[in-house]
Amino acid sequence: MTDDVLLKATELCRSFKGRAVLDHVSLSINGGERIAVTGPSGSGKSLLLRSLAMLEPIDGGTLQWRGATLADKDVPRFRSQVMYVQQRTAQFDETVLDVLRMPYALSIHRHREFSRQHAADWLKRLGRPGDMLSQLHSELSGGESQLIALVRALQLDPVILLLDEATAAIDPDTTALVESLILEWQASQSGRSFLWVSHDARQSERMTQRSISLLAGHSIGH
Numbered sequence: 001m002t003d004d005v006l007l008k009a010t011e012l013c014r015s016f017k018g019r020a021v022l023d024h025v026s027l028s029i030n031g032g033e034r035i036a037v038t039g040p041s042g043s044g045k046s047l048l049l050r051s052l053a054m055l056e057p058i059d060g061g062t063l064q065w066r067g068a069t070l071a072d073k074d075v076p077r078f079r080s081q082v083m084y085v086q087q088r089t090a091q092f093d094e095t096v097l098d099v100l101r102m103p104y105a106l107s108i109h110r111h112r113e114f115s116r117q118h119a120a121d122w123l124k125r126l127g128r129p130g131d132m133l134s135q136l137h138s139e140l141s142g143g144e145s146q147l148i149a150l151v152r153a154l155q156l157d158p159v160i161l162l163l164d165e166a167t168a169a170i171d172p173d174t175t176a177l178v179e180s181l182i183l184e185w186q187a188s189q190s191g192r193s194f195l196w197v198s199h200d201a202r203q204s205e206r207m208t209q210r211s212i213s214l215l216a217g218h219s220i221g222h
């Protein structure tokens with residue numbers, strides 16, 4: 001872990017119909033950290049991760065990236081470094097190859113070049129055949145779409161991954177492959193961090209160094 005604070009959330013609040021789901025939640029993510037986010041169903045874990053990725057509006061509080069409050073113009077660059085890998089992924093009518101290639105059309109990623117070989121290598125690491133690239137994305141199983149969502153994020157070299165039950169629909173053998181791939185990604189460059197939402201206490205213990213518990217919208221850090 002480094003002493004650099006990458007992402008700092010202060011007093012985040014979000015309510016729905018008068019019910020506070022995030023109630024003054026504060027946390028910091030330093031470079032090189034592996035953090036579990038735990039809490040019962042409905043406690044706001046997904047909402048917190050989506051808020052940290054600036055994919056959700058907040059009613060109050062602030063987000064700082066590397067010590068600076070984010071302005072609107074900074075959001076695309078921020079999102080290219082802090083990526084949310086969602087629990088339930090959208091379905092696309094394109095092939096897996098096209099789905100993996102999609103983010104490269106965004107201007108923030110234009111300097112990068114999509115590599116089919118690279119994509120096939122990621123899939124191989126996850127025990128999937130290279131010909132999965134030509135399958136229709138909408139025909140994948142829930143677990144397979146989770147793997148594609150993960151590869152789609154990893155191939156873009158994020159600094160922070162926000163993993164929302166990333167292996168919830170995945171079999172135990174493939175889960176082990178996902179875990180080692182994420183640990184390898186995180187260790188391969190200094191300063192990379194992840195937050196991992198999981199209902200599996202043993203997985204949190206294996207994968208993370210500390211945890212943040214959400215209880216009725218408040219956070220308790222360890």
Ligand SMILES: Nc1ncnc2c1ncn2[C@@H]1O[C@H](COP(=O)(O)OP(=O)(O)OP(=O)(O)O)[C@@H](O)[C@H]1O
Pocket residue numbers: 016021039040041042043044045046047048
């Ligand atoms: N757009 C929304 N409109 C209304 N309520 C919402 C919205 N988004 C989230 N909520 C509510 O906020 C609460 C927290 O949802 P969230 O998905 O963050 O829970 P979670 O802790 O991730 O749950 P789980 O462990 O079941 O995935 C839930 O009660 C949910 O209904």
